[in-house]
Amino acid sequence: MQMLIGYGGVAVFLAILFVVLQRTRASADFSEYATAGRSFGPMFSAMAFVNTWLPGTIFIAFAGLAASAGAIGFYFVSYSILAVVLMFLLAQPVHEWGRRFDLRTQADLLGLRYGSTAVRVIAAVIGVIASFPWIVLGMQSLTLVFEYLSFGAVSASTAALIGIAVIVVRQWWTVRLGARGLVIGDFIQGVVAYLIGTLLILGLITWLVTNGHGFGEVDPAFFTLPGPGSADGPLFLFALVATGALGGWCWPDIFVRLFTSDSTHTIKRAAVMASPLLFVFGSALCLLAMAASTLPGVSDAPDQVWFITASVGGPLILTLAGLCVLAATMGNVGANLQALGAQIANDVVGVARGTRVEDARWGKVSVGALTLLAGAVAVATTDALASGMVALAQVSYQGIVQLAPTLFLGIFWRRGNAAAACAAMIVGFATACVLQLMYPIAIPVLGGLTSGVVALAVNFAVYVAVSYAAPAAPDERRRVAALFDSLHERSADLVDAKGQSR
Amino acid sequence: MGIGIPGTRRRSARIIVALAIIDFVLVLFPPLTWILGHGAVWYFLLTGAFGVLSLVVMYRLDSSAEEK
Numbered sequence: 351m352q353m354l355i356g357y358g359g360v361a362v363f364l365a366i367l368f369v370v371l372q373r374t375r376a377s378a379d380f381s382e383y384a385t386a387g388r389s390f391g392p393m394f395s396a397m398a399f400v401n402t403w404l405p406g407t408i409f410i411a412f413a414g415l416a417a418s419a420g421a422i423g424f425y426f427v428s429y430s431i432l433a434v435v436l437m438f439l440l441a442q443p444v445h446e447w448g449r450r451f452d453l454r455t456q457a458d459l460l461g462l463r464y465g466s467t468a469v470r471v472i473a474a475v476i477g478v479i480a481s482f483p484w485i486v487l488g489m490q491s492l493t494l495v496f497e498y499l500s501f502g503a504v505s506a507s508t509a510a511l512i513g514i515a516v517i518v519v520r521q522w523w524t525v526r527l528g529a530r531g532l533v534i535g536d537f538i539q540g541v542v543a544y545l546i547g548t549l550l551i552l553g554l555i556t557w558l559v560t561n562g563h564g565f566g567e568v569d570p571a572f573f574t575l576p577g578p579g580s581a582d583g584p585l586f587l588f589a590l591v592a593t594g595a596l597g598g599w600c601w602p603d604i605f606v607r608l609f610t611s612d613s614t615h616t617i618k619r620a621a622v623m624a625s626p627l628l629f630v631f632g633s634a635l636c637l638l639a640m641a642a643s644t645l646p647g648v649s650d651a652p653d654q655v656w657f658i659t660a661s662v663g664g665p666l667i668l669t670l671a672g673l674c675v676l677a678a679t680m681g682n683v684g685a686n687l688q689a690l691g692a693q694i695a696n697d698v699v700g701v702a703r704g705t706r707v708e709d710a711r712w713g714k715v716s717v718g719a720l721t722l723l724a725g726a727v728a729v730a731t732t733d734a735l736a737s738g739m740v741a742l743a744q745v746s747y748q749g750i751v752q753l754a755p756t757l758f759l760g761i762f763w764r765r766g767n768a769a770a771a772c773a774a775m776i777v778g779f780a781t782a783c784v785l786q787l788m789y790p791i792a793i794p795v796l797g798g799l800t801s802g803v804v805a806l807a808v809n810f811a812v813y814v815a816v817s818y819a820a821p822a823a824p825d826e827r828r829r830v831a832a833l834f835d836s837l838h839e840r841s842a843d844l845v846d847a848k849g850q851s852r
Numbered sequence: 853m854g855i856g857i858p859g860t861r862r863r864s865a866r867i868i869v870a871l872a873i874i875d876f877v878l879v880l881f882p883p884l885t886w887i888l889g890h891g892a893v894w895y896f897l898l899t900g901a902f903g904v905l906s907l908v909v910m911y912r913l914d915s916s917a918e919e920k
Contacts, residue, residue, distance in 0.1 A: 421892030428879045428896060431903035435875050438868075438910055575889030588882045595880075615918070622911045625904045633897060640893075 352665045356499030359669035360676060364516070367538055371523040374531050376710075383528035383710040384454035384692040385609040388445075390533050395611040395620035397540035398533040398685075399437070400627055402603055403430065404544070405484075406679025407491050408635065409671075414653035416639035420572025423639060425587060427632035429594030434625045436599055436758075437608070441617035443761050444608045446837055455689070456605040456757075457697040463760045463833065465826055466768035467701055472775050473753055474697035477602040478690050480750035482724065483743040485690070488683040489514045489728040495672040495679075498657045501665070510732040516676075517683055518725040524684045525691075525718045528710065529610050532681075532688050539677035544631045547674040550667070551634040554659050558641040565637075567644045576798065583798015593802045596758070597751035603682075603689035605757075687724065691717030741790070748786045748802030752778030755806070755813045764834050767826065770816035778809025864917035871906045878902060 377383035390398070408426070416423025444459065453459045456477065461470030492513025497506050504512070523531045558564070576582040599605055611617045642648055642659040651658070660671035695716040700707040707713075755778070756771040785793065785801030792798040822830070878884065878899045888895040 421896065424893070424896035424900075427900050428903075431900055432876060432879060434907060435872050435903065435910075438907060439872060573890070573892050575885050575892045575895070577886035577889050584886060585882055587885055588880055591879055595876075615915075618911055618914060622907050625907045629900045629904050633900060636896075637893070 352501040353499070353503045355665040356501060356669050356672065357496075359673060360495075360499065360516075363542065363673050363676070364520070367520075367535060368523065370538060371527065371531050371535055374523075374527055374534055376526060377528045377530060377713075378710070380692075380695070380707045380710050380713055381452055381454055382530070383713040384606070384696065385448070386529035386533055388449060388609060389530075389612050390610050390616070391612060392616045392619035392623055394533050394537050395607070395616055396623035396627070398536040398610065399604075399607050399620060400544060400624050401536035401540040401678065401681030402607055402685040403433070403598070403624075403628070404631075404678055405488060405491070405682040406543075406675045406677075407487070408632075408678060409547075409656040409675045410491060410494060410653050413635055413639040413656050416636040417643045417648055417655040418652035420569070420574075420640055420643075421636075422575060422587060422590075423636045424633065425590045426594060427629060427636065429591045429598070430628045430632060431625055432591070432595035433598040434621045434628065436595065437624075438618050438621045440599065440608060440761065441621070442614045443837055444605075445611065445614045445617055447833070448609045450836070453609065454606075454696050455693045456600075456602045456753075457693055459605075460756060460760060460771070461697070463830070464756075464766075464768040464771050465829060466771070469756070469768050469771045469775075470697050471701055472772060473756065474602075474693050476750060476753060476775065476779060477600075477693055478698075480746035481602060481686050481690055483746050485683055485686045485720075485724045486728045486731065487743055488679055488686065489517045489724060490732060491679055492517060492676060493732075494654060494657060495675050498661075499669060499672045507732060511729065514725055514728045514732075517680065518721060520680050521684060521687055521717070521721040524688050525714050525721065528692070528713055528717075529606070529688060532684055533610055535684065536681050539681045543674045543678040543681070544627055546670065547678075548631045548634055550660070550670055550674065551631070551638050554663070554667075555634065555638050555641060557662060558638070558645075558659070563641050563644045565641055568640055569643070572640055572643065580798075583792055583794060583796075585796070586792050586798030586800075589792065589798065589800040589803040592806075593748070593751050593800060596754040596806070597747070597802070600750045600753035600757060601686075601689075602693050603685040606689045606692070607685075687717055687721050691720045694720070744790065745783055745786045748782040748800065748805065749779050751802045752782055752805060752809050755810045759810075759813055764827075764830055765821070766813060766817050767820070767822035767830075769820050769822075770813045773816050774809045774813035777812050778805050781805035781808050861917045864913040867913055868910045871910055875903050875906055 412426050447453060447459060451462055453462060457470045457474035460473045490510060493506060493510040496509035496512045497504060576586050578584045608617055639655050642655050645658055647658050648655050656671060660668045692713050695712040696707050752775055755774050759766045782802050782805035785804055789801055792800050796804060
């Protein structure tokens, strides 16, 4: 009976989602497939951003960190707010250039800004390589959901396969509908994961506090942060937050959300709407995990704190908790697959064929192939830790952050050029990979800085040095100046009804 | 774009950039986390709330500059 409630709840949620998606119209061409026709308002844009930004593992690994180490777990809330501030600042250039030049992907924008196919392809390849392990891990992260919701009837290995199957089937609509289906799906999934999720968290905190698991019982060390003399190093927290805030916009799936909004104003409004949701949800989840750290079983398996705590409410509450994880995971994995598929079709296949991709079928084939490949790898590596998938994901995380100087300096600084971008990305990526293998957690002699942050400093220095040492040709400088100047002119003067630059 | 009074837009843009810089300094300046690290939860809650409020102010400034 309990399993019927758990798996039945999942089936009902999926049925509602699939009915809504089934009624969504498909894309007419590749541009619409990749950007949803730049048609969504602030509410959908905000929820699409949040559902893409927060992976399902926010309830597992991130909550687990707060349950095992305390307040440092809040670091994801801090970097999320900073990422939203960056979203506000990126809104105008990214949306305006995207609309005027029909940009479909992050790599497309970089190709335009630097006038370089090499920059476009390198950025696309780094994005795909770095994101792939996270798609696989995302698919595997549903193991706990289907294990707990079976109430002991299904083993972990079977639950892993069920989770992968569910997430792969869900991608039928991602393949068919592209970005439009994702944004609509994100809205429904976001309501479940973060609005119902927040209510659930507040209810569980109330239960914990009134049942002898208040914050007074928590280990006092949980309320302090690493500083001078601490084991992690005084700069460890800085490195975590900086990597999250700057690296967030380097992920192709996050960045492409900026292209699905209908105006600059919408993106800014979406940022204002997303920030309180991220703040309240994230803070509440961390507080819950800290308070629940005194529950039996949590210290032995902190990653399961969400499920252990929800178990006190019985099968219905546990099912709701499982649905939150499922909804969050589906948003993140789907967004990743769609963005990477579009990027492969647009910036790798399109460039190799020497044509601008216009047929939505290229996107569908690319997203479909990527889904099947990720599903196969997920099945083959269900023990992610032993297979090295977790280590690979950690390396790739530090690697993708290396797009940040090329991305941010490219958008906010006119002087950067293609040579600087290529050199910085390659040197930064290589440095991050080598350092990450040598120092998987942090570099003690550098005060706890992580490999990605040290590589970022090298990357930034290379970018600035090459920009000054090898300036672009006068024609290219004029082209870039016109690109920046266009942001200060009336859009109606520059764009015709089809979005083509005049 | 560019339909507000240039002086008003410039002033708003400067305040927006200043608020963004303050947001980053509050969270990323290590000595601040060392000093306030003993009340870690309050530190995160207050800097997070400031970030949310600063975004509201940034949005208001941006919108009013556009309208003018």
